[in-house]
Amino acid sequence: MARKLLLEHINVPGINTFDVYRSKGGYAAVEKALKTLSPDDVVEEVKKSGLRGRGGAGFPTGMKWSFLAKPEGVERYLVCNADESEPGTFKDRYLMTYIPHLLIEGMIVASYALGAKTSYIYVRGEMMPQIRILEKAIAEAKNKGFLGKNILGTGYDLELYVQPGGGAYICGEETALLESLEGKRGNPRIKPPFPAIAGLYGCPTVVNNVESIAAVVPIINEGGDEYAKLGIGRSTGTKLISAGGNLRKPGVYEIDLGLPVEEFLYSDEYCGGIANGKRLKAVVAGGSSVPILPANLFLKTINNEPRLMSYESLADGGFVSGTMMGSGGFIAYDEDQCIVRNTWNFARFYHHESCGQCSPCREGTGWMEKVLHRLEYGHGKMSDMDLLVDVAKKIEGNTICPLGDAAAWPVASAIRHFRDEFEWHVTHPNEATTRNFGIAHYADPLPKLEEAAS
Amino acid sequence: MLSVQDTNTPVTFSPELISKFADVVSRYPVGKQKSALLPILHLVQAEFGWTSVPAMDKVAEYLSIQPIEVYEVASFYTMYFLKPQGKYMLEVCRTGPCEIVGASKIMDHIENTLGVKEGDVTPDGLFSWRGVECLAACGFGPVLQIGPEYTFYENLTTESVDKLIGDLKGKANN
């Protein structure tokens, strides 16, 4: 069994309390960092670890930290992104629910490294129970001298606050999040300037995902080099995967990056295969925003190599035959699922969540939703597929924030890989809503490369 | 379309509520009290069941900002109710991963059981329901939540929904 760095103690009774967490070695990273390392040393360890942002974009965390501007006499902020709203992703909520002190500990170490004296955890408003859990954990840590003035007698002061959102997926985008934290509508800002230069209240700010911050704890405890030994290539360390959909054992799993996809999906240690003895039809590997793949292309790359759970392997084949790691929101679709219906559902989601600032996103997501709705309900036309691809292309790259791309990719990829299912909805209008197209050839072994090319 | 229900019912904020507001405001640098807006609107909604115009106006006054700055925020975010809701607002996740494990069936069942359409309130004022987007619990779907504590219910079945509605009715009648 692979080593767990984040979830090792998740099943220990009472691990959500300070005392039990501490008895399992908790807050050792705070002691080590504040007493024996300089802030720059901490940044250096995180750089060495190769940790890449776990919120979706995969940007190297250490590098992001080193970009933070440090003008004299200006506050700097660390803001934790706990907005977790990407469909398919539920790891951050899980971590905050069961082992909240891991996040608090990570926040203290990361704030120290960045020289922040006030830090915020922005939690989506729907997670009121988790907000209470975090507030309690903060109060405990403060009571024990790990937060507040002169932490552990080192002279370092830090206040940590939890901020609720108001219910808006777009506030997961880091500049929309900062707007929201300033008490405004969640409209993403035009970049540059990047938050590292002008973020919260115009001050230099780092925004990091919950899991990225939590990973700092084992990195400091064991050293960046040790962390980097786990994983494969530039995908270092462990990653939380939220596994949902038609699986025998859905849940949150911590994997070593580089685990073969097939093992993750079918072994009893992880997802345990597809529920109810069905066959796998398709997978969304990294949250609703990443391209959907048919089962065969997901399990093997176009070169017939086994696919691995790593940033590089999942992206192998680009958008033609690959996908992305994204936030690690893994959704499995069995043979009974309708890809057209799912694509319509996602398009509806993005239309609902568009903040409305950019016309291509605001209008384009609405068009895609409408066209997909008519396809799903048997009123579509053969030309609709090209129309959808065209709309998706016109959104992509033409918007202020990546929500536009996130809305376009699922639609474009569904049509790329499942076009015959869309066409079937047009040619079988009466059956479109009463029965499903089924699994077709989507799980068949991949053709040899030479055949595929001909 | 978003619309705010008209009401002239004046609101008063109790000293306890005001002290909670003050606690929130203390989290931000001096002059950045507008940051307290979202948390304060949650407190207002928990107290009054929704965010009415008179309540929003008082929040604006408290934070020394323009009323429009409150309205534009309350109408942007999905969690703030601009009209009264049932005492229990059942919010069911309707996004893809929950949908493939049966979210639509749960929403249909709730609609039939309560006898009201999405967004409407039952005649006894006890219930309303609506579909919401992914609640970050996709592996445990279908799921629903009920404010103001946002109590969470996972792996829903029509039976567990019946029991929940029955329990809430019992609780309300006691």
Ligand SMILES: Cc1cc2nc3c(=O)[nH]c(=O)nc-3n(C[C@H](O)[C@H](O)[C@H](O)COP(=O)(O)O)c2cc1C
């Ligand atoms: C529409 C949209 C939604 C996002 N939602 C989240 C989210 O819920 N949580 C998150 O950590 N990052 C989210 N991100 C990514 C953030 O903008 C940002 O890249 C991330 O918080 C950086 O943290 P990391 O480097 O630790 O991953 C989202 C991005 C976009 C464009």
Ligand code: SF4
């Ligand atoms: S791409 Fe969409 S969500 Fe992002 S800023 Fe533009 S309109 Fe808003």
Ligand code: FES
């Ligand atoms: S899709 Fe329902 S909780 Fe994520």
